[in-house]
Amino acid sequence: MTATAVPVPDREVLRPARLRPADMVRVGAVGLRTRPLRAFLSALGIAIGIAAMVAVVGISSSSRADLDRALAALGTNLLTVGPGSTLTGGQSQLPSPAERMVAGIDGVESVSAVGRIPDAKVYRNDRIPEVQTNGLATYAARTSLRSTVGAELADGTWLNAATARYPAVVLGAAAAERLGVGHAGQDTQVLVGGRWFTVVGILQRAPLAPELDAAALVGWPVAARELGFDEHATTVYTRSTEASVEAVRAVLAATANPEAPSEVQVSRPSDALAARRATDEAFTGLLLGLGAVALLVGGVGVANTMVISVLERRAEIGLRRSLGATRGQIRGQFLAESLLLSALGGLGGAVLGLGVTTGYALYQGWPTAVPPWALAGGVAATLLIGGLAGLYPAIRAARLSPTEALATP
Structure with missing residues (x-):
């Protein structure tokens, strides 16, 4: 009997378990x-x-x-025109018909203006020393100003055809704060250029016209009659159609002052925000x-x-x-x-x-x-x-x- 070889099974190789x-x-x-x-x-x-x-x-x-x-609420189509510097370094002046001429530009939808009255200081009462002006300025304002610059009222009303003729004033937000005026009304008065003016309104801050925040705004007629205003606009505000903003901007200086367009400054307030x-x-x-x-x-x-x-x-x-x-x-x-x-x-x-x-x-x-x-x-x-x-x-x-x-x- 021949012996047969019995195969020996290979030992199982242990592998480490895998971790999922x-x-x-x-x-x-x-x-x-x-x-x-x-x-x-x-x-x-x-x-x-x-x-x-x-x-x-x-x-x-x-x-x-x-x-x-x-910006979406205020619009980016507001342009401003103001006097620049003369060739000799002095301050130029916009001609009297500048506002009317700017209004005739194609694409301009609305125009308004303010004129600064340098000698009309603003005080809360007549006991405050003259040197303490609080940095406030007085402007003659057109009745269309608020709608053109997109300013909102915090209290009271805006100037209208009637109040623009009488000693009525609208204060900017910073001006009201510095004067300590919290509300508008017939019993609230401030001294403007040595005359008492009734505060008929207070504005909220105007992002596109920050110069109005520290200003006292009076009507154009009463400023000329009572405060010695020369009726020269210092800033003209224009609203144009969105499509024509750049075209209007290109001709504003020459239109506002045809004799010296280089002495006119044209700006777009929304550019400052940008x-x-x-x-x-x-x-x-x-x-x-x-x-x-x-x-x-x-x-x-x-x-x-x-x-x-x-x-x-x-x-x-x-x-x-x-x-x-x-x-x-x-x-x-x-x-x-x-x-x-x-x-x-x-x-x-x-x-x-x-x-x-x-x-x-x-x-x-x-x-x-x-x-x-x-x-x-x-x-x-x-x-x-x-x-x-x-x-x-x-x-x-x-x-x-x-x-x-x-x-x-």
């Missing part, structure tokens, strides 16, 4: 739960940086949204840089936390390696812990920044406008910072050999 992503997240969360205070402080550093970035972008966007809303918006954007860039620095500091905090965590948990790492955990699994555990820590800080910072923006916008009366990209970008930035900050500690943990780690006291 969900398991990796749970393992990474263990380190955060066992050290809650340290995790909270590290996440707080990230949250402050993200909150700063989101709040800066949100507040700036809300401010611009309010400015856009104001310049302010550009300044806000530059300021936003600066603050974003500060927010980025705060975010970087938070990332350093995460890296520091993870490095200390690796040093403190060498025994745990050695035990896991002895039980079969691979270097990749150890690396994934600490990287997941770092990403979770950063995600908590990023989400908390986004919520905090949104809350700060909303509260500040409500306080200022602005619409709340936080761009979605700011929230998403903030969270994405924290994950990127967290991943980079946790990469070195994760690699360092994975390189520890089981014997070296278990031998650590």
Whole structure:
């Protein structure tokens, strides 16, 4: 009988169990739960940086949204004409028919004007020293001025054909505040050019005509009769159709003063608001840089936390390696812990920044406008910072050999 060889089965090769992503997240969360205070402080550093970035972008966007809303309400088709400088450096003067000539330009919808009365000082009563003028100016105003510049009344009424002939005055917002006048009425009077004028109205602040805020506005006829006004306009305001604004602007100087157009200044008040918006954007860039620095500091905090965590948990790492955990699994555990820590800080910072923006916008009366990209970008930035900050500690943990780690006291 011949003996037959019995095949010996190969020994089964044991492979380490694979960790699913969900398991990796749970393992990474263990380190955060066992050290809650340290995790909270590290996440707080990230949250402050993200909150700063989101709040800066949100507040700036809300401010611009309010400015856009104001421009839409006031219109960007207001142009102003005023006297410039003469060739000798003196102050020029608009000719008397300038207002009428400007009104004849094609595309101009409405025209109004004011004329400054330099010798008519404004006082609350006759006991105030003459030198204490509070920086207030007196203007003769056309009755069409308020509708042309888009000014709103805070109290009382505007000048009309009747009150423009009598000692009645409308105060700008800053003028009323400096004079201590809180309301308009028959019993409220101020001294204008040595004569008593009844305050019939108070204006709100005029964004497109800020010179009116610190002014006392009286009727054109009474200014000529009682205050020595020479009836020369110092500023002519024009409203044009949106399509013809630039064409009107090009001919305004030559129309207002045909003999010396170079001595006329033409401006578009909304351009100043647009310049302010550009300044806000530059300021936003600066603050974003500060927010980025705060975010970087938070990332350093995460890296520091993870490095200390690796040093403190060498025994745990050695035990896991002895039980079969691979270097990749150890690396994934600490990287997941770092990403979770950063995600908590990023989400908390986004919520905090949104809350700060909303509260500040409500306080200022602005619409709340936080761009979605700011929230998403903030969270994405924290994950990127967290991943980079946790990469070195994760690699360092994975390189520890089981014997070296278990031998650590």
